Amino acid sequence: MSQVLQHSLPTGTRATRVIGATAILVMAWVVVSGLLLTPQDVVQGESVRIMYVHVPSAWIAYLAFIFTAVASASWLISKKHSMGFDRFAGASAEVGVMFMAITLVTGSLWGRLTWGEFWQWDPRLTTTAFLFVTYIGYLAVRRLEGSVEQRARRSAVVAMLAVLEIPLVHFSVVIWRSLHQGATVLNPSGDVKMDDLMLFTLFSGVVGFTLVFIWLVLHRQRTMLLVDIANNQGLDSAIVARRAEGSANK
Amino acid sequence: MKNKSGTRVTKGKVVTAVLLKDLRIEMRSRVVTNQVLPFAGLVMVMFAFALDNDDVLQRVAGGLVWLATLFSLFIIVQRSFAIDTADGALDSLRVAGIDLSAVFFGKAIALALKLVALEIVLICGAVLLYRVDLSASGLVLLVTCVLCATSGLAFVGTLYGGLTAGAKGRETLLPLLLLPVVAPVLIAATRATEAAFGSGGAQTSEGWAWIGLLTVFAAVFGVGGSLAFGSLIDE
DSSP states (O other), rough: OOOOOOTTSSSOOHHHHHHHHHHHHHHHHHHHIIISSSBBBBBBBBGGGGHHHHHHHHHHHEEEEEEEOOOHHHHHSSSSSSHHHHHHHHHHHHHHHHHHHHHHHHHHHHHHHSSSSSSSOHHHHHHHHHHHHHHHHHHHHHTTTOOHHHHHHHHHHHHHHHHHHHHHHHHHHHHHHHHSSOOSSOOOOOOOOOHHHHHHHHHHHHHHHHHHHHHHHHHHHHHHHHHHHHHHHHHHHHHHHHHOOOHHOO | BBBBBBBBHHHHHHHHHHHHHHHHHHHHHHHIIIIIIHHHHHHHHHHHHEEEEEHHHHHHHHHHHHHHHHHHHHHHHHHHHHHHTTTTTHHHHTTTTTOOOHHHHHHHHHHHHHHHHHHHHHHHHHHHOOOOOOHHHHHHHHHHHHHHHHHHHHHHHHHHHHHHHOTTTHHHHHHHHHHHHHHHHHHHHHHHHHHHHHHGGGOOOHHHHHHHHHHHHHHHHHHHHHHHHHHOOOO
C-alpha cells in the first residue's frame, strides 16, 4: 500500500488518455461549429448557441444522477458491499452537480435572452433546481465523519431517498403550476426547427460532454480510492508510532 | 425477541416505550412549550412586520403557518436526536437487539404529537393575528391536512434526524437535507390550508385534492423510513 502512495500513482491509464484525447477533439469541433459554422436561429438569434452547452450538460447531469442511484443501489444490494460502487456513486454525483450548475447558469442566461427573465417557475426548471440542491446535500452527507463503510451506507440510503423524493417534488410542482397558472410559458426546449449542421453540432456536444463525464468520473473515483488508502495508512502509521512510543517508554 | 425475564418484547411495546420516553423528556425539559412555541410565535409576528399588509397576510396565512412549522421542525428534530446521541442512548437502543423500525415509529409519533401541538397554536395565531376566517367545512379540511402533513413531516424529520445524529455540523446539514425533501408537503399543505381559510377566494373543495398528495408522501416516507432508519443509525 505504501508503495502506491510513495510513487504517487497517476490516476490515468491508457483508456482514460484515449477518452481524454477524443474528448478534446470532439469539444474543439463543437466550439468551432457551435460558435462559427452553425447559422443563427430565426427566432432566437445568436442565443441559440447556448443550447450547444446547455442541452448536453443537462443530459450529463441527469445521466450522472441516474448513475449515482444505480451505483448506490448496487452497493446496497451486493453482498460484498464493494467500495468501488460507492466511489463511483460519489464521483458521479460530484461531476453531476457541476454539470447541473452549468445547466442552471446557461439555462437562466438563455432564459434572460429569450423570455426576458432569468427564471420561470416551470415544473422542469423547478425540479432541476431541487435536484441540484438535493445532490449538494448528498455530497455533504458523504463528507460526514465516520468510517468508509458508514459513508457508503449513509450516502447510498440518501441517494435512494432522492429517487423517492424527486418524483414527488416534480409531481407536486406540476400540479402547483397547473392550478395557479394556465399552460406554462414557452417550452424550455424551444420550438426550434433545426438544420442538419445544428443538429449534428448538438449531437457532437452530447458525445463530447459524455466523454468528459466518463473521463472525470474515472479519474475522480481513482483519486477517491487514493484518499481512502491514504486515510487508512495514516491511521495504521499512527498506531505503529504510538506502539513504538509505548515500547520505548517501557 | 425476549427480554431478561423471558417475556416477549413486541414491536408495539418498543414503539410505546420509545414514544413515552421522548414525551417524558419533553414533559421534564419543556423545550417545545418553553422555547419552540415562543420561537414559532415570534416567527409569525415577524412575518407580519415583514409583509406589513393585512390583505397580503390574510392571503398568505396558510403558507406562513407551514413555514413556521418547518423552521420549528428542524429545532425539535435536532433537540430530540442531540439528547439521544449525547448520552449514547441511541447506541444502547442499537445494541439492545430490538427492531429499529419500531424505534423509528416511536420517535416519529412523538415528533408528530409535538408538531400537532405546535400547529394548533400556529393556526390559532393565524386566526387571531392575520384575521383569517375559518368555516366548519374548512375546519374539517384543516384537521385532515394537519394530520396528513404532520405524519409526513414526522417520518422525514425522524429519518434525516437519525442520519445526521451525532455528526459534526448537523445544525446546518439537517435543513439542507430536509428542505428539498419537504417541499411537496409545503406546497400541498399550504394550498389545502389556503382552501380551508378561503384565502383569495379559494373554495374548500379545492383543498381536498392536496390531501391525496400529503397522504402519498406520508406513506412513501413511512415505509422508506422504517426500512432505512436502522441502517442509518447503525455504526
